[in-house]
Amino acid sequence: MNEKDRLEILKDILFTEDREDIDKIADRIELLEQAYNSREKFASRVDPIVEEQLDKFTKSIPHTLGPTITATLKKEIQNHKDEVVDALYPVLGKMVKKYVAQEIKVLSEKIDNQLSFISAWKRKLRSFFGGSKEKELLLDDIGGEKIEQVMLIERGSGLLKASFSKTETIDEEMISGMLTAIKTFVEDAFNQKNQELELIEYELYNIHIQSFVNYYVAVVISGAYSLKAKDKVQDIIFDFYHNFMEMNLDLIYTSRHLEQPVDTISSKLIQKKLAEYFGNAKI
Amino acid sequence: MQKSKKIVILGHFGVGKTSLIQRFVKDSFSDKYKVTIGVHITKKIVEVNENDSVSLIIWDLEGTDEVQMIRQAYLLGTHGVVFVFDVSRPSTFQNLNSDLKIVAEKTPDVPLIIVGNKIDLVIQDELQSLLKDNNIEANYLTSAKTGDAVNEMFTHLATLLNDLT
Ligand SMILES: Nc1nc2c(ncn2[C@@H]2O[C@H](COP(=O)(O)OP(=O)(O)OP(=O)(O)O)[C@@H](O)[C@H]2O)c(=O)[nH]1
Ligand SMILES: [Mg+2]
Numbered sequence: 001m002n003e004k005d006r007l008e009i010l011k012d013i014l015f016t017e018d019r020e021d022i023d024k025i026a027d028r029i030e031l032l033e034q035a036y037n038s039r040e041k042f043a044s045r046v047d048p049i050v051e052e053q054l055d056k057f058t059k060s061i062p063h064t065l066g067p068t069i070t071a072t073l074k075k076e077i078q079n080h081k082d083e084v085v086d087a088l089y090p091v092l093g094k095m096v097k098k099y100v101a102q103e104i105k106v107l108s109e110k111i112d113n114q115l116s117f118i119s120a121w122k123r124k125l126r127s128f129f130g131g132s133k134e135k136e137l138l139l140d141d142i143g144g145e146k147i148e149q150v151m152l153i154e155r156g157s158g159l160l161k162a163s164f165s166k167t168e169t170i171d172e173e174m175i176s177g178m179l180t181a182i183k184t185f186v187e188d189a190f191n192q193k194n195q196e197l198e199l200i201e202y203e204l205y206n207i208h209i210q211s212f213v214n215y216y217v218a219v220v221i222s223g224a225y226s227l228k229a230k231d232k233v234q235d236i237i238f239d240f241y242h243n244f245m246e247m248n249l250d251l252i253y254t255s256r257h258l259e260q261p262v263d264t265i266s267s268k269l270i271q272k273k274l275a276e277y278f279g280n281a282k283i
Numbered sequence: 284m285q286k287s288k289k290i291v292i293l294g295h296f297g298v299g300k301t302s303l304i305q306r307f308v309k310d311s312f313s314d315k316y317k318v319t320i321g322v323h324i325t326k327k328i329v330e331v332n333e334n335d336s337v338s339l340i341i342w343d344l345e346g347t348d349e350v351q352m353i354r355q356a357y358l359l360g361t362h363g364v365v366f367v368f369d370v371s372r373p374s375t376f377q378n379l380n381s382d383l384k385i386v387a388e389k390t391p392d393v394p395l396i397i398v399g400n401k402i403d404l405v406i407q408d409e410l411q412s413l414l415k416d417n418n419i420e421a422n423y424l425t426s427a428k429t430g431d432a433v434n435e436m437f438t439h440l441a442t443l444l445n446d447l448t
Contacts, residue, residue, distance in 0.1 A: 157289040157360025158324075159340065173287060175323040177340045184356045185321050 041107035145223035147233070148205070150278045151176050152244070152270060153216055158184075161215060164278055179218055181207065199225075210237045217241065219278070232283040240277040244270065285328070287338040288444045289387070291358055293386060294367035295375040296346035299400040302446050303367065304428035307437045312428050319345045322357055329441035337441040345445050348374075350382045355389065362444050364395045365436070370413070371404040379419050389420060400426045 149165040151172060158180025163172045183197045200207040206225035210217045217237045221229070247265050301319050306312055308327045323343040330336045342361070347353055351363075366386055368376040376399070387395060399421040402410060407445040414421060423436040 078387065154360060157340075159287045159289055159360070171326065173338060173340060174326050177289075177342070181322045181324055181342070181357075184354070184359075188354055188356045203438075251341070281360070 068094055145221050145225055145229045145283055147278050147281060147283060148222050149194070149220040150274050151179075151218045152274065153180060153218060155180075155211065155214060155216055162267045162274055164271060164274035176218070179207065183216075208233050208237075210234065210241075211239055215241075219281070229283040232281070236277055236281050236283075240273065243273060243277075247273075285336050285338055286398075286445065288338060288362040288441070289340045289342060289360060290363040290365060290440060290444075291342040291344055291361045291390075292365045292367060293344055293353060294346060295333045295348050295369070295372075295427050298346065298364050298367045298369040298372070298375050299427045300346065300365075300367050301412050302435055303365075303398070303400060303425065303436075304341055306427045306430055306433045310340075310430070312430075318341055319332070321345060327437075329438055331355050331438070331442045331445045339441055350385045353389065354357070355387075358390050359422050361390055361393060362447075363393055363440050364390050365398055365440065366395060367398045369401050370399045370410055371401050373417075376417060376419060379417065394440065394447075396423065396436065396440055400427060402426045402431060402440065 151163045152161040153176040158177045160176040186197045206221045208219040325341045326337050400422045403426040422430050424434040
């Protein structure tokens with residue numbers, strides 16, 4: 001075998017299958033080519049029909065498939081609430097967040113104001129009762145409770161009827177208005193129909209409040225306010241009020257005799273009485 | 284002689300109740316809106332004539348869009364009422380007459396003053412037709428910002444209360 005023969009044999013061994021494959025591929029390409037061409041021809045005729053059908057089909061979905069789809073969706077949504085919410089969240093999220101943020105802003109503003117409302121009261125009370133006196137009190141024996149101030153205040157309107165004070169520095173008219181507002185607010189807010197606000201504790205002061213029908217009495221006490229002292233203060237208030245009411249009755253009685261309209265007892269007189277009862281009281 | 288009188292200031296949210304009081308008592312104004320919660324009390328002594336002065340204890344109530352929601356307890360024993368609306372916000376005066384009726388029922392037998400505030404925000408001519416169209420008779424048209432008619436309004440009320448007793 002010469003070199004050329006060997007090469008031929010080798011070629012045969014190596015490429016026989018190849019050649020067959022190449023022939024097959026060529027056949028297939030030809031087939032495809034034919035198919036493609038005929039399909040193009042076919043399509044040009046068929047496509048419009050398909051399109052029309054598809055269009056009809058799409059339009060009929062709401063009637064035909066619609067209910068089914070809706071029912072399926074409903075069921076899917078029901079079964080996968082969390083996922084649905086999750087999916088919707090990014091879309092709704094922004095809206096919801098904006099709304100919630102706004103609401104929270106309003107709410108926190110309200111709370112801020114509520115707090116500032118209370119701290120404003122505190123600040124005011126402090127400026128009325130406080131100042132350097134507070135420090136003096138701290139240095140003094142704290143145990144000794146003392147009556148600092150007494151106010152007879154008209155219920156409702158909160159107007160000051162009369163007052164007695166050892167230190168004439170504060171605006172008692174404002175104080176009685178504020179005490180009444182606090183009292184009203186607390187009693188109203190907590191709906192304490194049968195319960196009255198009795199004591200306002202304020203740093204070194206206790207404000208004892210005793211309500212009657214037309215008036216209430218507020219006694220400002222410095223130092224620790226013991227139960228024993230509270231008992232005493234209450235007694236003094238009752239004694240004073242009893243006397244005050246008697247004066248009122250006397251007045252009504254006298255004015256009836258005089259056939260004159262009932263005048264109120266002068267603040268000066270009540271003031272004198274307040275000093276009498278509370279001024280030197282040991283509690 | 285000096286008498287003490289309690290007055291309450293009522294009206295919807297943000298109509299300028301607090302600002303009016305601030306203007307009257309401190310002669311100042313702030314653009315910042317600080318919502319009133321509960322009630323705020325201030326006092327001002329008003330000279331009504333050479334001999335008399337009235338100590339006005341002013342209760343500045345939190346605004347309510349529903350007049351019915353006003354805490355009754357705050358109104359107890361009041362001697363006068365100021366009802367404020369905002370001329371620049373129709374929602375605060377659209378139901379003014381029915382609002383006033385409710386207020387009058389809640390505070391019988393006391394003077395009620397009707398105040399249209401923030402007139403600096405509207406054009407004078409338009410304001411008049413606005414009031415007419417809504418059938419509103421305001422006693423005072425004020426601006427807490429410029430101070431227009433604020434003192435007059437409070438002093439008038441103080442004089443009224445002084446004369447009543
Ligand atoms: N331009 C103008 N703004 C005013 C006037 N009066 C009040 N304002 C503004 O209106 C806003 C509300 O004023 P307030 O006085 O707090 O209103 P209010 O009636 O006390 O509000 P509430 O306490 O929430 O009921 C603030 O931003 C004020 O600066 C006014 O006469 N003119
Ligand atoms: Mg206010």
